Amino acid sequence: MISVAIDGPAGAGKSTIARAVAEKLGLLYIDTGALYRSIGLAVLREGKDPAREEDTCGCLPGISLALRHENGAQQVYLNGENVSEKIRTPEVSMAASQVSAFPAVRAFLLEQQRDLARKNSVIMDGRDIGTVVLPFADVKIFLTASPEERARRRYLEQCGKGEEESYEEVLRKVIERDYNDSHRAAAPLKQAEDAVLADTTGLDFAEAAALVEQIILDRAGGQLAGEGARE
Numbered sequence: 001m002i003s004v005a006i007d008g009p010a011g012a013g014k015s016t017i018a019r020a021v022a023e024k025l026g027l028l029y030i031d032t033g034a035l036y037r038s039i040g041l042a043v044l045r046e047g048k049d050p051a052r053e054e055d056t057c058g059c060l061p062g063i064s065l066a067l068r069h070e071n072g073a074q075q076v077y078l079n080g081e082n083v084s085e086k087i088r089t090p091e092v093s094m095a096a097s098q099v100s101a102f103p104a105v106r107a108f109l110l111e112q113q114r115d116l117a118r119k120n121s122v123i124m125d126g127r128d129i130g131t132v133v134l135p136f137a138d139v140k141i142f143l144t145a146s147p148e149e150r151a152r153r154r155y156l157e158q159c160g161k162g163e164e165e166s167y168e169e170v171l172r173k174v175i176e177r178d179y180n181d182s183h184r185a186a187a188p189l190k191q192a193e194d195a196v197l198a199d200t201t202g203l204d205f206a207e208a209a210a211l212v213e214q215i216i217l218d219r220a221g222g223q224l225a226g227e228g229a230r231e
């Protein structure tokens with residue numbers, strides 16, 4: 001089994017890059033943000049405030065989450081319902097960032113994430129994978145890009161979906177989410193000491209994916225070859 005941890009701020013391209021590299025190297029891609037998003041969605045659906053610890057923690061006993069891979073894509077189930085699409089709204093993004101600050105939420109998800117890495121060779125992306133969830137990961141990458149570049153990418157993506165937020169508004173939210181994610185007391189976003197920094201500012205998708213793939217091959221190419229992974 002090998003494990004690759006990819007952490008970094010929102011919009012750095014972690015999920016698209018990790019998904020593509022996982023497929024190329026024959027690893028299972030795990031997007032842990034989907035778990036936090038599903039908890040955010042569950043709290044909103046209960047009519048509770050995801051920014052309030054009592055509200056969020058009160059919802060946890062009623063939440064059961066499962067990640068499954070169907071036709072190569074990760075699907076997330078909340079109490080048996082596939083919510084993979086419903087967790088991708090701006091409202092759920094903010095709720096996810098809020099609930100992820102609570103230690104009880106992080107503890108609730110910890111074993112589930114570790115279990116996936118015990119049973120599979122994975123590329124796991126999140127905020128605290130290299131620091132907390134998989135401190136002994138074979139490869140740790142901290143993937144980032146400037147806030148302006150990340151906001152520009154998100155803005156273009158949203159324009160493609162017909163959403164009407166201005167670039168300035170998107171940039172403001174990127175900065176706010178960065179601040180929330182890196183200043184919370186519980187498992188804040190930070191680069192693990194033994195992580196390789198990959199800055200994708202100015203790189204296109206193919207260049208960024210090639211950079212990440214090269215880091216993995218440099219650090220764990222031998223192990224991958226041993227597992228019979230595809231080149």
Ligand code: DC
Nearest residue numbers: 032033034036096097100126127128
């Ligand atoms: O990666 P994402 O945007 O889907 O993550 C949604 C939120 O969940 C994000 O604001 C930070 C939080 N998160 C976290 O705290 N730890 C993780 N391992 C993954 C996500």
